[in-house]
Amino acid sequence: MKQLIRGFVIAGMVAGCLACSRSAQEMPPNSTRYEFGDILNIALTPDSTVRRAGCFTDAGSWMGFTIPETDKWVNGFCGPFSLDNRIWFAQSAVCVDFLDGNGTLTPDSAIYFPGEVYIASSSNDRKIEQRMNFVNSSTALLQVSSNVAEGFKFTGKDWNSKVRLERGEQTITAYHPNGEVVQLTFMPDVELSCDGKNYVASTAADCQQMNVAVSFYFSDKELASGAQKSVALLQNPQPELAANAKRWEEYLQKVLRKDMKHEYDRVAVKSVVTLISNWRTHRGGLLHEGGYSQSRGDLFHGFLGMGQLAVFCRTRPLCSRTG
Helix, strand or coil, X not given: CCCCCCCCCCCHHHHXXXXXXXXXXXXXXXXXXXXXXXXXXXXXXXXCCCCCCCCECCXXXXXEEEECCHHHCCCCCEEEEECCCCEECEEEEEEEEECCCCCCCEEEEEEEECCEEEEEEEECCEEEEEEEEECCCCEEEEEEEECCCCCEEEEEXXXXXXXXXXXXXXXXXXXXXXXXXXXXXXXXXCEEEECCCCEEEXXXXXXXXXXXXXXXXXXXXXHHHHHHHHHHHHHCCHHHHHHHHHHHHHHHHCCCCCCCCHHHHHHHHHHHHHHHHCEECCECCECCCEEECCCCXXXXXXXXXXXXXXXXXXXXXXXXXXX
16 A cells, blocks of 8 residues: 655644634535444443454554443543554543533544544533544544534543653654554644643634644654654645545445445445455565454464455455454
């Protein structure tokens, strides 16, 4: 999977002001993915004992996220989870509240669409919506919006005890002793504070829409090159979101049939989501992209190259996770 390398864009402060001045988050255009809500059940609010998870992941990424359980609600997507080392960097690295912190946000909806997760919560007549899409194998874009212009406050919840946090000009970076790094990139006009164990990010008081880039790296070299790309992404996210929507539309149109009942189409879409979720880009000693087989569930962790995976898929029935 080739990654689009986008040039560094100037005028970040202007982009940040425009993001906060929007009256509301623009709803995504109609596309096939929104016909297949709750495509897989990935609801999980993890604690320190959880070492495995069925995650939302895409574009060959080695990080994943879950949707919080409604009876163990946290107001943010859970994770990120390292799919290689099987550790949670946090129960939720980006939790959202209104700037004033008044009222308790309770869940309204939590949906896993193909290539996108969505949660909504409310307190009285105030509502917060969150969407997440992967723009490449390293970075997922979190879009946060509200029906009122009263500002947001972001913080992490239950960080891994081995993680060390550092604040940058627009970033919060979480370092794990195993060498993996998670970086949160905020818009330029967000005020950041960090004590090494957690952070607080506060927007302007009239902010109604905000984007956050969540990135996952394996080395300082990757971190250095990826940081500028995340800043550029926040300044102009629409091309990357359009590319994500186009990619998933093409995936789904390849398996959907006009003569098929919706419930059968749904099985086909689940198969596509499972296949893409199991795809990984190269990293470390793995010099090629490939996928994980689900044939043995907990016991089989083989990594198949593209040719091997094609043979495997032709000779095996749909795996149990797609049902």
